[in-house]
Amino acid sequence: MASKRFLYINRKAPHGTVYALESLEVVLIGAAFEQDVSLAFIDDGVYQLMRNQDTTAIGSKNFSPTYKALGDYDVSKIYVEQESLETRGLSKDDLMPLTYEDEDDDWAEKDSIHIVSGAELAEIIEQQDVILNF
Amino acid sequence: MKFGILVNEGPYTHQASDSAYYFAAAALRAGHEIVRVFFYHDGVNNGTRLGVPPQDDRNISARWAELAKDNDVELILCVAAAQRRGMLDADEARRAGKDADNMAPGFQISGLGQLIDAGIQADRLIVFGD
Numbered sequence: 001m002a003s004k005r006f007l008y009i010n011r012k013a014p015h016g017t018v019y020a021l022e023s024l025e026v027v028l029i030g031a032a033f034e035q036d037v038s039l040a041f042i043d044d045g046v047y048q049l050m051r052n053q054d055t056t057a058i059g060s061k062n063f064s065p066t067y068k069a070l071g072d073y074d075v076s077k078i079y080v081e082q083e084s085l086e087t088r089g090l091s092k093d094d095l096m097p098l099t100y101e102d103e104d105d106d107w108a109e110k111d112s113i114h115i116v117s118g119a120e121l122a123e124i125i126e127q128q129d130v131i132l133n134f
Numbered sequence: 135m136k137f138g139i140l141v142n143e144g145p146y147t148h149q150a151s152d153s154a155y156y157f158a159a160a161a162l163r164a165g166h167e168i169v170r171v172f173f174y175h176d177g178v179n180n181g182t183r184l185g186v187p188p189q190d191d192r193n194i195s196a197r198w199a200e201l202a203k204d205n206d207v208e209l210i211l212c213v214a215a216a217q218r219r220g221m222l223d224a225d226e227a228r229r230a231g232k233d234a235d236n237m238a239p240g241f242q243i244s245g246l247g248q249l250i251d252a253g254i255q256a257d258r259l260i261v262f263g264d
Contacts, residue, residue, distance in 0.1 A: 004254055019142075019264075022175055022215060029246040033254065130253035132140070133261050 004129040005036045010045035011133065014064065015055060020048045021063050023134035028066075031073035038077040038128070039070075040121060046084045049113070051096040064096065071100030071112055078112045081121050136167045138252030142263030144176035145194035146187070151180050154262035155197060162205050170208045170252040171198070173241075175263070178216040181209065183238035199240030209241045210248045 008027055014020045030037065041049055048064070055062040070078070078098055085091060098112040116124070125131065139158055143150035158168050173180050180195055187193050202209045211221055217230070223243050227235035237243070253259045 006250075006253060018175060025214060026174075026246050026249060030250040033247070033250045035250070035254070130259050131261070132249075132253070132259070133263065134142070 003035050005038070005127060006030060006130045006132065007038045007040060007125060007128040009040045009042065009131060009133045010048055011043045013044040014048040014050075014053065015058060015060055019134045020045070021061070023132075024063060024066055026132065026134075027070070027075060028073060031075060037075050038079065038124065039075065040079045040081070040124070042081040042084045042121070046080055046088065046090060046095075049080065049095040049098070051094065067096065067098060070098060074100075076100035076110070076112045077114070079114050079116050079121060079124060082115050082117050085115070135258065136169050136256045137161050138169045138256035138259040139171045140249060140252075140259060140261045140263070141171065141173045141177040141180060142175045142261065144179035145185070147176075148264060150262040150264065151177065151194055152192075154260075155194070155201065157260065157262070158207070159201060162201075162207075168205070168207045169256045170210060170248060171202075172210050172212070172249045172252055174212045174215050174249065176219070178211045178219055178221045181211045181216070181221055181238055181241035182236050184236050195238045199238050202240040210244045211237070211241055212249070213243050213245055216243055
């Protein structure tokens with residue numbers, strides 16, 4: 001079966017609605033299908049990758065550590081929109097580090113997160129076969 | 135063309151399910167194929183057989199079931215999303231020790247792999263959501 005390019009676009013905050021959690025569940029299940037997978041985080045979706053999340057006060061599950069497993073699932077292309085970060089007074093330092101081991105480079109540990117402009121993200125979107133918006 | 139359809143919102147609150155239905159019906163009328171309709175998030179609530187909408191309103195679940203029956207289209211509810219929200223077929227109800235099931239005829243429960251598979255099989259996967 002030919003592989004397709006899947007892009008998951010995450011647009012919502014990690015809590016308040018269930019979209020972020022259930023999007024991550026699709027990504028993890030989808031990883032078993034050996035497709036070409038990318039993730040994009042835009043608008044409030046950038047909050048999904050904030051470091052040091054603590055959900056104790058709202059009583060919902062803190063699923064943010066799961067993002068760190070994405071590299072082990074061969075999900076290593078994670079795009080975060082620059083403008084969405086800036087609008088919210090955030091920078092890459094506010095995000096948790098996400099890495100993967102590059103099998104083509106002696107398993108060197110590399111950064112999965114790429115900060116891209118909206119225009120660059122538009123080009124990435126243009127290259128996809130399947131786009132899932134959550 | 136082969137279309138896959140993803141419905142991410144429940145019936146009546148959002149227009150997503152209505153729009154997905156009209157899209158699917160129009161695509162079938164135009165001779166296209168619907169590979170699968172996959173219901174996720176609150177979209178799984180479209181599969182209830184216990185809804186009693188007023189007589190002058192549309193019956194969203196029944197309408198989906200009829201479309202599926204007439205055109206041999208798969209209507210799939212995500213199992214994890216369905217279990218969270220109490221959407222159970224007879225098997226799931228028994229397994230979970232519940233005293234009732236609520237799934238409408240024409241709908242089936244399956245895994246998220248069916249969504250990925252729809253993306254792979256279809257020429258276009260159309261997402262209807264918030």
